[in-house]
Amino acid sequence: GQNIDQPTEMTATEGAIVQINCTYQTSGFNGLFWYQQHAGEAPTFLSYNVLDGLEEKGRFSSFLSRSKGYSYLLLKELQMKDSASYLCAASLTGGGNKLTFGTGTQLKVEL
Amino acid sequence: EAGVAQSPRYKIIEKRQSVAFWCNPISGHATLYWYQQILGQGPKLLIQFQNNGVVDDSQLPKDRFSAERLKGVDSTLKIQPAKLEDSAVYLCASSLARTAGNTIYFGEGSWLTVV
Numbered sequence: 001g002q003n004i005d006q007p008t009e010m011t012a013t014e015g016a017i018v019q020i021n022c023t024y025q026t027s028g029f030n031g032l033f034w035y036q037q038h039a040g041e042a043p044t045f046l047s048y049n050v051l052d053g054l055e056e057k058g059r060f061s062s063f064l065s066r067s068k069g070y071s072y073l074l075l076k077e078l079q080m081k082d083s084a085s086y087l088c089a090a091s092l093t094g095g096g097n098k099l100t101f102g103t104g105t106q107l108k109v110e111l
Numbered sequence: 112e113a114g115v116a117q118s119p120r121y122k123i124i125e126k127r128q129s130v131a132f133w134c135n136p137i138s139g140h141a142t143l144y145w146y147q148q149i150l151g152q153g154p155k156l157l158i159q160f161q162n163n164g165v166v167d168d169s170q171l172p173k174d175r176f177s178a179e180r181l182k183g184v185d186s187t188l189k190i191q192p193a194k195l196e197d198s199a200v201y202l203c204a205s206s207l208a209r210t211a212g213n214t215i216y217f218g219e220g221s222w223l224t225v226v
Contacts, residue, residue, distance in 0.1 A: 004153075030211040042115070042202065042217040043154070050212060087153055096166045097142060097209045101153030 002026045004102035006088050011108045012078055020073045020105045022088030032064050032071045033089040033099060043087055046073070075107075083109045113137065115218035117203050123224045129191035132221040136184070136205030142166075144215065145178055145188050146202040154202055154217075160186065161209050193225045 003025040012018040024032070031050040035043035049055055049064035049071065061074040075082055085104040092098040116135040124130050136143050141162055146154035157176065159166040163183040171178070175194070180186040190197055200220040206213040 033214075035217075040219075042219045045214050045216065048212065048214065089153070091211050093211050096159050096161075097206055097211055097213050097215065098156065098159070098167065099154075099215060101155070103151065103153050 002090065002092070002100040004088055004090060004100055006086075006102040006105045008103065009106045009108070011110060012075075014078055014080060014109055014111055016078050017074065017076050018078060018107065020075070020086050020088075020107065022071045022073070022102060024069050024071070024088070024090045024102075026090045026092060026100060028093040029066070029069075030091040030093045032062075033087075033091060034062055034071075034073045035087040035089065037085045037087055037104065039084075046086075048091075078109050080109050080111075083107060115203055115205055115216055117201075117218040117221050119221060120219065121222045121224075123226060124193055126195055126225050127192040129189065130193060130223060131190075132188045132201050132203070132223075134186045134188070134203030134218060136186075136203070137216055140205035140207055140216075141183075142206045142209045142213070143180055143186050144204040144206075145186070146204060146217075148200045148202055148220070150199070157188070157201075159209070166209060190223075193223075195225050198223055198225045 034046040037043040047062040088102040089099040143160045145157045148154040158168040160180045204217045
């Protein structure tokens with residue numbers, strides 16, 4: 001079966017750095033997506049990792065280790081608007097463009 | 112560039128009634144998806160279309176859910192009869208192609224409450 005695990009909730013301070021972890025056990029793994037979802041809004045694409053290593057995009061970076069089945073999303077210089085749910089999703093091979101999502105990590109940024 | 116459009120945004124119906132949701136994907140996107148997102152959970156794929164053909168509907172409860180994309184552009188998802196456990200957000204999404212790793216872009220969702 002497919003299993004994606006991520007923490008349910010996290011709290012961090014404005015201006016700080018936070019790391020949201022995601023572990024996965026899937027068959028036919030192709031890559032790892034991160035989406036941001038504000039309450040009542042659509043999930044929006046943040047990053048996609050296929051190869052091992054760190055990819056940086058502004059204040060957000062994403063890391064993947066295929067051998068460990070592990071990824072993390074790093075958010076720097078946190079802002080209040082970063083309060084949202086962060087969804088980890090495994091992209092699977094085997095026909096179609098299938099995503100298996102975790103339950104999401106609700107991040108709360110405080111003053 | 113216009114995003115994925117969905118309507119209605121909100122719907123409240125009684126159990127055993129029917130409901131239909133409409134989706135218009137990003138222009139030029141051949142692949143269209145319907146996801147169900149129950150409160151506190153991640154989205155779950157219901158059905159995936161490539162143009163007007165079904166690629167994957169293995170998790171669609173076919174006794175009550177149906178979907179079509181007749182002309183390969185707009186799509187409709189129908190639930191009949193609705194059950195209480197169908198209360199969820201129904202997210203339509205699209206991608207340029209169906210190969211693994213293509214970024215999937217989501218609409219804002221249609222919120223369904225079944226009472």
